[in-house]
Amino acid sequence: MGKGRLEDREKFTTGHLAQLLQSSRRTVSRYIEQGKLRARKTVGGWQIVSRQEVLAFLWDAAYDRRIAPAIRVAAAAAYERMNTSPTPRAAAGKRARSL
Numbered sequence: 888m889g890k891g892r893l894e895d896r897e898k899f900t901t902g903h904l905a906q907l908l909q910s911s912r913r914t915v916s917r918y919i920e921q922g923k924l925r926a927r928k929t930v931g932g933w934q935i936v937s938r939q940e941v942l943a944f945l946w947d948a949a950y951d952r953r954i955a956p957a958i959r960v961a962a963a964a965a966y967e968r969m970n971t972s973p974t975p976r977a978a979a980g981k982r983a984r985s986l
Contacts, residue, residue, distance in 0.1 A: 894969045899936045901926075907945075907965040908958050918944070942969060 893903060901915040904924075908915065918924040919934060924944045926934040936944075948954050948962035 892968075894965065897938050899938070899941050901934050901936075904936060904941065907941075907961065908948075909961040910958055914958070923947070938969075942966065945969070 901912045904915045905912045919926045925940050926936045945962045945966040
């Protein structure tokens, strides 16, 4: 996969989500274990989360008072970035790859 914006991905690992939330991978794994975030496991043991699931989680996390304030702020910012159109350069690269 290219080096485009993290927010433009269709599938996310716990490491990608940790970057979005400015938290640790363990925190993301804990959300998965608690059922706040749905993931599937690959044959290699990686936990993969779909874009739709990430968006739903970010929306919920941004307003859930039981989640740490720093993560709520990061979740709200990540949700906004994921819902804005990609930069023109990223969109051009995506078109070029699909041809």
